[in-house]
Amino acid sequence: MSATPQRRRTARKPAAVVAVLAAVVGVTATAAPAGAEDTRAGQAAHASHGHHGKPAPHKGHTVDVQLLSFNDFHGNLEPPQGSSGTVEEVQRDGTKKKVEAGGVEYLATALRKARKGHPYSVTAAAGDLVGGSPLLSGLFHDEPTVEAMNKLGLDVTSVGNHEFDEGRAELTRLQNGGCHPKDGCYTKGRKFGGADYPYLAANVTDERTGKPILKPYWVWRNKGVKIGFIGVTLENTPGIVSANGVKGLKFHDEVATIDKYAKELDRQGVKSIVALVHEGGFPASTSYNYNCDSNGPGDGISGPIVEIAKKVTPKVDALVTGHTHQAYACTIPDPAGTPRTVTSAASFGKLYTDTTLTYDRRTKDIVRTSVRGAGAANHVVHRTQPKAADMTALIQRWNKLAAPVANKPVGYISADISGRGSTDPETPLGDLLSDAQLEATAGADKGKAQIAFMNPGGIRTDLAHKASGAEGDGVVTYGEAFAVQPFTNMTNVVSLTGAQLITTLQQQVSGLNEANPKILQVSKGFTYTLDMTKSGAARVVKDSVKLDGKPIDPAATYRVAMNEFLAGGGDNFPVLKEGKDKYVGPSDLDAFTAYLTAHSSAASPLAPPKADRIKIVK
Secondary structure, three states: OOOOOOOOOOOOHHHHHHHHHHHHOOOOOOOOOOOOOOOOOOOOOOEEEEOOEOOOOOOHHEEEEEEEEEOOOOEEEEEEEEHHHHEEOOOOOOEEEEEEEEEEEHHHHHHHHHHHOOOOEEEOOOOOOOOOOOHHHEEEEOOHHHHHHHHOOOOOOEEHHHHHHHOOOHHHHHHHOOHHHOOOOOOOOOOOOOOOOEEEEOOEEEEEOOEEEEEEEEEEEEEEEEHHHHHHHOOOOOHHHHHHOOOOEOOOOHHHHHHHHHHHHOOOOOOOEEEEEEEEOOEEOOEEOEEEEEEEOOOOOOOOOHHHHOOOOHHHHEEEEOOOOOOOEEEEOOOOOOOOEEEEEOOOOOEEEEEEEEEOOOOOOEEOOOOOOOOOOEEOOOOOOOHHHHHHHHHHHHHHHHHHHHOOOOEEEEEEEEOOOOOOOOOOOHHHHHHHHHHHHOOOOOOOEEEEEEEEOOOOEEEOOOOOOOOOOOEHHHHHHHHHHHOOOOOOOOOEEHHHHHHHHHHOOHHHHHHOOOOOOEOOEEEEEEOOOOOOOHHHHHOOEOOOOOOOOOOOOEEEEHHHHHHHOOOOOHHHHOOOEEEEEEEHHHHHHHHHHHHHHOOOOOOOOOOOOEEEEE
């Protein structure tokens, strides 16, 4: 929490879930005008100069501002299950180990402990705090997460793509408060108050008016220290969010937008600026404490954020990023050649970043020093520390409301079924979800599906055999199933030609998906080979694409099941929008739970699929 009191702010649910809900619940920080353990990131600027070439100030004229940050929380109030709840840590001898991390009870404790002894401390986030959330938050349209962030002392956040899952109106409600327009208030006599922190959406404008839909920037002030925050989400948000979620909105270039508002802040006398960017990169190592700058500034990271960081105006002093769910604390040279910190704290509250910003009271600017060890570092949110009592009470209150739905058994498994935590392109859980959608829509009166596709981003976690709670090992509850697939998209079945099917596979690894392929999970009987030694569309070995052992006929027509997000061209699959004769089936979550119930019992639990449908040549 900042040193002075914090300033108060000036995807639809399917019918089945709405019905269930009805049964369950009978620092003075002022905003600027909206017109507008660890390896630290080293910095390579000249030791005797600040980042604008001015002589470094005398120590008495500077104060160290602590910037605590995180990203991609996704409503994970309780510790994430399975591999989704671990981080990889490099040991002193070079070996690596998995450390259990995350859970808002521990995140709150860690942040509060980190703030001690820091009179100048501000906490920021880089988007996707909500959306794709486990049932405890998702069932209640993420109100529990907003309440937790208020208690946590979050000062400001950018929007991410998932903040648009339920559309602009719902995002505005999360900011301003008020009970849900369909589900109402969840506790009698208690109205949802909204976020105490501002959501920043500088590059998201109303299509009709051209104005930002929320504040583009915000200024943190503490005893004469001023730091501006500009928040943007990735320009390609419409490509990865359902059409209804972004209806009437325009998403603009991240660099141009940040530069625009950095100039505006500069004119107002705010010289210290942090960009909160919901776009990210991919570090060379999966270990959170990997030295990103071991071979020079920025050498240990790739991906979209690198080009953004290289182009954003030098007026910006640090970039807090997200979206890719990766952990890194790097320095990347700005257009003037001066390194600045670019950080991301993985996801789900498993890490937080601690960045030191040295503020010069005379210039009102951040001094970027060359001292190695200065800059930023990621820290693990260990589960061995005490739980924050207020967060425990919050979780217990919402769990009590969710319990009649969350604790209902829907199936049984014999071992962990990995999904989000898998490092392989094809996952056992992806196969299981695809099979569930195929079975739900294969009947003559149910769409006649022959093939099913599942987008990997829609798989939010693993199915853990040994889960928390009292249900017992191997039991899959509705809450656990919801955590795997929380978007509750409706299944669609469409007709595609064999040629369109092959194009779909090619779009996984070409175009906007070439740099970071999105490998669709496929149902049983559908097989093919990806040759990753090649580039672009050539990676799909055409004569390897088969259904039940028979080559796909480019001229033939096939019935293909998928969620409505994919059917609308989501995740950069435009060919899927060309599907004809659409049939709308049950929600993907209903298909999943029905499959688990039909194919498992306590005496005969479901085993993980072999994940042998896609052959990868490396």
